[in-house]
Amino acid sequence: MNPKRLSVLLLAGGTAAAGAIAFSLRAQDRRFYLTEPVAGVAHAQTPATPAVDGAKLKANEIGRIPIVMYHSIDEPGTKYDAHGLNIHGETFRKHLTMMAKAGWYPMNARDIYIPEKLQAVPAGMTPVGLTFDDARGSQFRYKKDGTIDPNCIVGILESFHKKYGEKWPRAGTFFALPKSSYNPTPFWQAGLEKKKCQWLVDNGYELSNHSFAHKFMTPMNAAQVREAVWGCVRDIRKLAPSATMDTFCVPYGAYPKDKSTWDVILKDPQGQYKNLVAFKAWGDESYAPGDKRFDPRIVDRIGVDNGYFEAVYARLTKSGKLYVSDGDPATMTVPRSWQDYVSAHRPGDLPVTFYGEAKPKTTAKAKPKAAGKKKAAAPVAKKPKQP
Ligand SMILES: [Zn+2]
Numbered sequence: 001m002n003p004k005r006l007s008v009l010l011l012a013g014g015t016a017a018a019g020a021i022a023f024s025l026r027a028q029d030r031r032f033y034l035t036e037p038v039a040g041v042a043h044a045q046t047p048a049t050p051a052v053d054g055a056k057l058k059a060n061e062i063g064r065i066p067i068v069m070y071h072s073i074d075e076p077g078t079k080y081d082a083h084g085l086n087i088h089g090e091t092f093r094k095h096l097t098m099m100a101k102a103g104w105y106p107m108n109a110r111d112i113y114i115p116e117k118l119q120a121v122p123a124g125m126t127p128v129g130l131t132f133d134d135a136r137g138s139q140f141r142y143k144k145d146g147t148i149d150p151n152c153i154v155g156i157l158e159s160f161h162k163k164y165g166e167k168w169p170r171a172g173t174f175f176a177l178p179k180s181s182y183n184p185t186p187f188w189q190a191g192l193e194k195k196k197c198q199w200l201v202d203n204g205y206e207l208s209n210h211s212f213a214h215k216f217m218t219p220m221n222a223a224q225v226r227e228a229v230w231g232c233v234r235d236i237r238k239l240a241p242s243a244t245m246d247t248f249c250v251p252y253g254a255y256p257k258d259k260s261t262w263d264v265i266l267k268d269p270q271g272q273y274k275n276l277v278a279f280k281a282w283g284d285e286s287y288a289p290g291d292k293r294f295d296p297r298i299v300d301r302i303g304v305d306n307g308y309f310e311a312v313y314a315r316l317t318k319s320g321k322l323y324v325s326d327g328d329p330a331t332m333t334v335p336r337s338w339q340d341y342v343s344a345h346r347p348g349d350l351p352v353t354f355y356g357e358a359k360p361k362t363t364a365k366a367k368p369k370a371a372g373k374k375k376a377a378a379p380v381a382k383k384p385k386q387p
Pocket residue numbers: 133134210214251252387
């Protein structure tokens with residue numbers, strides 16, 4: 001028997017009390033985690049203090065993660081629209097303020113799927129992915145004097161970082177297009193695209209893949225899917241060679257009808273690219289990578305069509321279903337009532353500690369829909385006016 005396992009059993013008197021100890025022991029990391037005080041042993045000289053107080057923090061490291069999708073704000077010459085493709089800058093600022101107030105912690109989308117980055121979310125905070133599609137002009141604009149326009153998306157994100165410091169790191173994923181009928185050049189200021197792409201990469205933001213030409217992928221075969229994904233990696237890397245380019249956002253959220261090609265989105269059969277995940281459009285909150293219902297090929301993002309983000313936010317902040325970090329990078333903390341949803345293939349293969357009561361009976365239910373979700377706006381995947 002492993003000596004550590006033996007010591008745990010001895011600690012518990014080798015009796016039924018052992019069953020009251022929730023611990024995880026892995027030979028490779030040689031650690032175990034006590035999550036609850038155990039009668040008779042809690043005051044022993046052994047390390048019986050829990051690493052984190054999951055119940056106090058209400059930690060849930062397989063809870064839902066909001067990933068929000070934006071396009072433009074106050075885009076000159078562009079109408080505001082019901083799909084949220086161009087919203088008021090004030091609305092964007094309001095959303096970010098709501099997130100900050102609720103203890104949401106902005107992340108590049110890719111970082112949510114890198115265990116050490118997700119595990120680095122501060123204790124008690126909820127990760128939120130901020131994503132921006134199409135490399136539109138209002139996302140990143142330089143003024144004539146060479147400074148970043150404080151009223152473009154990057155300018156506003158920078159101001160939130162200045163205001164909130166560590167609680168609001170520089171983060172945001174910019175899903176770029178090298179070529180599209182909508183976008184003459186990434187971020188629309190010809191001649192500055194290289195400078196902008198490199199600036200994002202150098203300053204902690206994510207520059208990533210929205211396909212080569214923003215074409216509908218619905219009818220595509222594997223070779224066409226491959227070209228759409230690879231074409232963007234190839235051309236954006238000409239602008240920013242160190243861009244990670246390992247997350248993909250499906251144009252219009254319209255996936256190929258042939259599901260067998262979805263794997264080609266994630267992994268190039270010719271070995272030129274790999275994506276951690278592919279994102280949808282106009283959905284709801286997403287499953288955490290440690291939830292067994294998580295599918296990296298199709299990850300939800302929340303749209304910002306009129307009032308929609310506000311409705312999802314109101315529902316989520318009351319739901320008790322959000323991801324909340326335990327602040328401990330070495331373990332995942334999960335309410336016992338969620339234990340049926342813990343993935344056996346969770347990222348990083350981290351040990352899990354449970355707290356609280358088990359649910360009498362948990363059934364795998366479909367993901368809840370947003371309260372007050374309005375179907376008035378037709379899914380843009382069906383009737384796209386713009387990317
Ligand atoms: Zn798009």
